[in-house]
Amino acid sequence: MIQQAQAALVESGDYSVRTDKRELIYEGRNKNLYHSEKPDYIIQEFKTDVPEEGKKRSKTKELSSLRNEISSYLFEHLESFRIPTHFVRRISETEMLVKRLEIIPLTVKVYNFGSGTLMKRFGVKEQTPLLFPVIEYFYKGMDRGSTWVNEYHVYAFGIATPEEFKQVNRLASKANAVLRGLCDRRQLQLAELQLELGRQKGSILLGDELSPLTCRFWDATKENKIERDRFTLDHDGTEEAISELRDRLQLKA
Amino acid sequence: MIQQAQAALVESGDYSVRTDKRELIYEGRNKNLYHSEKPDYIIQEFKTDVPEEGKKRSKTKELSSLRNEISSYLFEHLESFRIPTHFVRRISETEMLVKRLEIIPLTVKVYNFGSGTLMKRFGVKEQTPLLFPVIEYFYKGMDRGSTWVNEYHVYAFGIATPEEFKQVNRLASKANAVLRGLCDRRQLQLAELQLELGRQKGSILLGDELSPLTCRFWDATKENKIERDRFTLDHDGTEEAISELRDRLQLKA
Numbered sequence: 001m002i003q004q005a006q007a008a009l010v011e012s013g014d015y016s017v018r019t020d021k022r023e024l025i026y027e028g029r030n031k032n033l034y035h036s037e038k039p040d041y042i043i044q045e046f047k048t049d050v051p052e053e054g055k056k057r058s059k060t061k062e063l064s065s066l067r068n069e070i071s072s073y074l075f076e077h078l079e080s081f082r083i084p085t086h087f088v089r090r091i092s093e094t095e096m097l098v099k100r101l102e103i104i105p106l107t108v109k110v111y112n113f114g115s116g117t118l119m120k121r122f123g124v125k126e127q128t129p130l131l132f133p134v135i136e137y138f139y140k141g142m143d144r145g146s147t148w149v150n151e152y153h154v155y156a157f158g159i160a161t162p163e164e165f166k167q168v169n170r171l172a173s174k175a176n177a178v179l180r181g182l183c184d185r186r187q188l189q190l191a192e193l194q195l196e197l198g199r200q201k202g203s204i205l206l207g208d209e210l211s212p213l214t215c216r217f218w219d220a221t222k223e224n225k226i227e228r229d230r231f232t233l234d235h236d237g238t239e240e241a242i243s244e245l246r247d248r249l250q251l252k253a
Numbered sequence: 254m255i256q257q258a259q260a261a262l263v264e265s266g267d268y269s270v271r272t273d274k275r276e277l278i279y280e281g282r283n284k285n286l287y288h289s290e291k292p293d294y295i296i297q298e299f300k301t302d303v304p305e306e307g308k309k310r311s312k313t314k315e316l317s318s319l320r321n322e323i324s325s326y327l328f329e330h331l332e333s334f335r336i337p338t339h340f341v342r343r344i345s346e347t348e349m350l351v352k353r354l355e356i357i358p359l360t361v362k363v364y365n366f367g368s369g370t371l372m373k374r375f376g377v378k379e380q381t382p383l384l385f386p387v388i389e390y391f392y393k394g395m396d397r398g399s400t401w402v403n404e405y406h407v408y409a410f411g412i413a414t415p416e417e418f419k420q421v422n423r424l425a426s427k428a429n430a431v432l433r434g435l436c437d438r439r440q441l442q443l444a445e446l447q448l449e450l451g452r453q454k455g456s457i458l459l460g461d462e463l464s465p466l467t468c469r470f471w472d473a474t475k476e477n478k479i480e481r482d483r484f485t486l487d488h489d490g491t492e493e494a495i496s497e498l499r500d501r502l503q504l505k506a
Contacts, residue, residue, distance in 0.1 A: 111409075121395070121400045122392075122395065122400070122406070122410055123395060124410070130409045131408065131409050131410075131411065132405065132408045132409045133405065133409070134405040134406055134409045135403075135405045136403065136405070137403075139375075142374070142375065142376060147374045147375070148401055150388075150389065150390070150403045150404075151403075152385065152386065152387040152388045152389070153375070153387055155384065155385045156383045156384050156385045156386070156387045157375055157377070157384075158384065
């Protein structure tokens with residue numbers, strides 16, 4: 001199925017875009033975006049050195065390359081299930097060509113297990129499977145950081161139309177289901193997933209990255225908490241662990 | 254229509270419940286609940302003296318009586334639009350007979366204007382009419398106070414079934430629309446509305462009270478902010494202002 005999706009991309013001419021890096025569109029904490037030769041396509045670079053105070057360590061080129069590889073693999077996997085993403089192709093170790101999106105200013109978090117803030121807020125134990133996945137939305141349009149929202153805020157403040165928000169919801173649920181399925185087959189658990197979405201030519205597409213920076217993958221073969229959570233970049237993830245995760249994910253089923 | 258609803262209550266025999274106050278079921282900050290003679294009906298008493306630290310003033314009997322009167326009137330008004338509530342009848346100055354509910358541990362807030370926390374969170378100006386009403390849900394099942402939730406938390410943590418939550422949603426929207434309509438005809442604006450709901454014999458009913466303690470009514474005839482907001486009990490509401498609100502609401506259209 002991945003081959004089919006790639007073939008479709010080739011037919012649609014996406015592969016013909018030249019990828020000389022042009023001027024910077026946006027410099028983020030973890031990624032830079034650059035113009036490509038065509039206005040509908042941009043280059044997403046996974047940043048390699050992010051000197052940040054209070055951080056355990058700065059990111060290395062190896063980690064950036066692993067994020068790029070894992071994201072590319074997972075975007076292709078989602079595309080093979082007809083879940084539209086901004087991914088076109090990987091163009092270098094730390095860069096991918098993506099479709100240019102008009103970003104919807106929402107961060108979408110999906111939880112499948114007791115994890116993160118859910119534990120504190122609902123007294124749910126870590127690693128308890130949830131009866132249903134929990135999807136949370138955060139509006140990031142305010143200067144003072146993001147704030148939780150539900151569908152009513154989204155409509156009242158014009159963040160997205162009801163039709164768009166339904167589609168965001170559907171894509172988040174589907175992406176979570178597909179990635180959970182993949183993880184199950186790899187003896188991984190997808191504890192948390194963080195998504196960003198955007199508009200492109202009247203459709204809603206998944207954007208950003210899908211990597212240990214935005215997803216929390218647990219090793220289902222380990223009992224010990226720390227061992228289990230070693231793939232999460234913001235926690236204990238090391239190049240070695242993330243490289244193991246990459247190999248594990250990409251095993252042919 | 255109110256007469257019809259009352260007639261229906263008489264027919265259904267609700268008026269036959271004796272209302273001798275029996276033992277206390279629950280002592281709240283603003284209300285006490287007592288058993289009545291029949292297990293399906295309880296007595297809701299609006300507390301008159303609440304010595305609370307840090308409060309501007311304690312509640313008086315007159316305010317409790319006004320809360321009872323306004324709540325009774327608004328519950329009857331909603332019932333006349335086929336919106337089910339726990340209200341049966343007022344039985345004394347500060348007490349009403351209500352149907353016993355199994356409370357759903359959600360506080361439902363409805364906003365029609367820029368008001369309260371919406372202003373801070375979304376930078377919306379006070380008194381700006383919202384494009385669509387905003388409904389917010391807070392789970393109050395935790396010891397450490399309430400926490401915001403959306404439908405996914407409600408399902409994942411078994412707070413209500415999907416069918417129940419849809420009905421909660423529908424009742425909140427309908428109650429808001431009906432009360433907004435009433436307010437419009439009385440030169441009032443319903444800025445915020447706070448609802449609690451519960452289960453009774455397989456149905457979802459509105460519970461609690463509908464008064465200046467849980468609703469923010471603005472005087473649409475006043476330009477001045479303080480004058481406009483003088484009906485809100487937690488702000489500047491005085492016996493005199495609340496009594497004026499009562500008279501204004503109960504004017505025959």
